[in-house]
Amino acid sequence: MGVNAASLLSHLLRSTHKSTSLPTDAKTLTKTILSHLNTGRLGKAVSILFAFPESFDFSLYAHLFKICASNRAIVEVRKLESHLFTFNPYPPVFLLNRAIEAYGKCGCLDDARELFDEMPHKDGGSWNSLIIAYSQNGFPEKALNLFLNMNNGGIIANEITFASVLGSCGDVLALCFSRQIHGLVLKYGFCGNVILGSSLVDIYGKCRIMSDARRMFDEIENPNAVSWNVIVRRYFDMGDGKTAVFMFFEMIKTNLRPLSFTVSNALIACTSIYALKEGVQIHGVAIKINVEEDEIVSSSLIDLYAKCGELVSAHIIFDLPSSKNLINWTSMVSAYAMSGRTREARELFNEMPERNVITWNAMLTGYKHSCQWEEALDFVFLMRKVTRDVDHVTLGLILNLSAALLDVELGKQVHGFAYRHGFHSNLLVGNALLDMYGKCGTLRSARYLFYDLIGSRDKVSWNSLLTSYAHHQMSEEAILLVWKILGETTPSKYTFGTLLAACANIFALEAGKQIHGFMIRNGYEIDIVVRGALLDMYSKCRCLEYALKVFKEATARDLILWNSILLGCCHNKKGEKVLELFELMEKEGVVKPDHITFKGILLACICEGRVELARHYFNLMSQQYCIIPRLEHYESMIELYSRYGFMDELKDFVKKMPFELTAPMLTRVFDACREYRCSRLGKWAADRLNELNPTVPFRFEIMDKT
Template sequence: MGLIVKSWVCCEIWVIVGECHLLDVVWRLVDGIWLKMGKVMFDEIKNPTAVSWNVIVAVFIEMDDGTKAVFIDFFKMFQTAVRPFNFTFSNALIACSSISALKEGKQIHGVAIKMGLEDDEVVSSPLMDMYIKCGKLENAHRVFEQLSSKDLISWTSIVSGYAISGKTREARELFDQMPERNVISWNAMLAGYTRSLQWEEALDLVFFMRNATKDIDYVTIGLILNVCAGLLDVEMGKQVHGFIYRNGFLSNLVVGNALLDMYGKCGNLRSARVWFYLIISQWRDSVSWNALLTSYARHGLSEQAMTIFSEMQWETRPSKFTFGTLLAACANTFSLEHGKQIHGFMIRNGYEMDVVIRGALVDMYSKCRCLEYALVVFLESASRDVILWNSIIFGCSHNRKGRVILELFGLMEEEGVKADHITFQGILLACVYEGLIELGTQYFYSMSNKHYVMPRLEHYECMIELYSRYGHINELEKFIKRMPFELTVPMLTKVFDASRKYGCLRLGEWATKRLNELNPSMELNFQIMDRERK
């Protein structure tokens, strides 16, 4: 029966509506389970044209299936000797961007060059975007430089690429060279600054924008509110709030959530709560709830955050972000019972315990001095990345369980997880807690020699603490001489105290001199504490 129906449908389509109408039917079938039927109907076309291929590639992009769009359809099209349109290249490059398929994107780029389409504005912008999304900014810039005519879209694409990659200085240089700008260009540059937490530069751009253009949209307003939040400038935020009222942005949910977030981050919780309950009550979403909940959690008000969490469940389903925020609040306020309630809620309601949530649970239980629960959560994890390993290592560090840390590091190496600088900070702290001078020294030098992790300031601080605490003054003095940078005041203070305690006149006087140079207003005098001088 199924075959009869399929044959009848296809025959009727060919007789009555022809290929173009068949493609229209394909578009109508792209949602959900109908996508497969749409693909089957496309396969019934005996000699598909470039239009046909263009549509089916676009279908898979609409369904967020870039893999099929590129690997099944775009490259298969060349086997049929069909010459693709520029829009076909554009769709294929968008698909490559969605799955970070750099190799295939380069192949498509090569075909575009052979067909003389590299300079086509329909192809060039998605080509630059593909390289940017795949982390090849220099390739994107090369495409941009080779364009014979640079339009507003290509300028905006390259500025956005540098901005979102954190290279805001280069982005601003290009932005300043733009012959014309639109609201998307301004937003791209402003988003780059906010993404890089460069609040002062972002504020300067806002003032520049105010004098240069009246072109502004809800995205711009949201970004400006992010700047106010980053600067903790609630008064400026209130001015933006007034602008929102006067210019008709009040009913936009993105703006409403950004305003809520701004008040919360600036500590004006009363305004955040009033705005949430009285103003946006009719159109708030899960982002709104999370913003309000985060506002209270950020300021250590875990009890109120839990109340909001209870209210939230009547209106929307809590997300992973919700649980991460609540668990962080419980960890910072040592609210073990609230943390257990959240953990239990997740278990009862079948939430997935991925590595991010397990890391938050480990952190919460560890800081609440419930290490046995933290270890259970950690060991139950099916997959453990370096972040989760670091969470349990630092959890043990909070509880002064140095031997357990060293055992965990052994297991970590057995599983083949590559340690990073955070891991080694935890390991060196374990050696400090247990007084393992020789082992700590071995771990420190193995960082660069074996694990290719360059020691940072915090690792040198651990070693100075290790040698100072246990009176290994000779090793301490040798270590200081080999350090690649000057000692900080906390480091010098440890050296000063250790020299007094263990009677090292030479090193103590040196530390005293350096401390007095760094802080002349508080002159120190070195005196050994009732021990024989060395």
């Protein structure tokens, strides 16, 4: 309400009170008003003041504005302002500042701004009150613009104003503006203020300039608990959990009592780096300062122990009297479910006094994580009966279930539900739909949906479509999309992994080389998965030299990478290279071979005619590496003996096999016996083949070598 309205309000109030008998004077009424305030009857106190046709002492107005602000009592604030202006056409500036503060606390920024604009005289407190009002009500841009106007008007800000402005800078990540404010703080001699120092640490941290944040923190002479909380939190937000935990322990060395928020942040940082030992130590600190049962601390402890696999410890915290809230119930359900202990998770879930959509999602995620698809489907049906709480995460999980079960009809029902309830524009749901249609083989629907996502689709969308193409032998179509992907988004290394697999499927060497070169030029990480895809592509495209180079450049090699290069050499008929690489593998001793490794070795022996060496490696499988030979290993040995005419060894080998020979094995023995004139074994093989398939009789005859 403006100053110009004062005379009108005065007239209305005076005319109203002409017929009202007032029992007492202002001094006595003040005591009555204060008595009502002491008993918590703010509305009654303001009503008494509003009904009295004279002004009160300014200190009473100031006191009432302050109480109204803390109680967010907007009606009473407006009554106070009306009464103040009615009987004091030109009230003091400090009272108007209190009124602006009260409007700000009540969220009535238009009233605050109107009063500010109509003030004939303003001081620094007036500007500060409105800046704080904008800052605290989520209008940081207006707060910053107002500060600029204040500064241009030559009004010097105080520490409180600077703190509010820096908070607004943090909300909009205005780094350049923050540096200018920092300069003003230094200029006006406020550099020793711990609140401003902490605010600067916060803004630099939020803007991801941790070097400046740390330097600013180190300049604070006596950082308080808030300062330490800020630096710990900002390191964690930057993904540097190790330094966040280190800073927490540095704080403990100062004998300063940490805030419960700081303890929680440090525990979350431990969780992010799976630092269980440090987390247990922080737990001890929490017990010592009596914040273990604080809601945010107990939740962080449960999360830490659960994610580090210490479910017993997590349950002990959960059993504390103050810990049985919805968040912790959900955390425990999720912990058991994600650990594969879905039975215990479901028991906890069934005991919950209340649930929300996050709880349902946690249980469903557990079933998905354990690939318990039938149980997940039953749980979805229960969920639809019991609750209507569904969000985009729920729909995404049900679509994952549809994809796993190849149940396109369920997926279509979810698609319809999403469209009817406004979830179809959610990218997570869109990508899950795309994945579901692709895995279910409904590529036409997948393509339509993909192009319907234009404008919002991301690298996950592209990966889903490419994977669908590759899975359904549409590698050429996948490769043709490469340049479209680059024009729309920044592909991930997994995108390129899928494309390299497509190149391998159709022997597209040039396309594979271009993808490899693009990744190198643009600084992509060639991790062990991508390296395996490159190795496979070069091997299948008959470019073994490049495959070997990719293999040798690997700083770490797992079993999959070793097997890929061994089979790649076999594919390129380089048996000696396989045997050489296997010797290197044994010499390094880091990776132990498996059945696939020995399949490659036996194929190499076949390629090179190394019968005795093959027999040595076949026996080595079980004797040294405890690997039971599989069907393919027996097939390789039969092929080896048969191809090179080791008929006595072949006869001995097939007689000692722990299972009956398959038709292809018998056929290979039969053909070898005909070629090498081994009648007795040949007739035995023919008899076995005739037993397996009497409709096509085999008759052994010696081949005429002329």
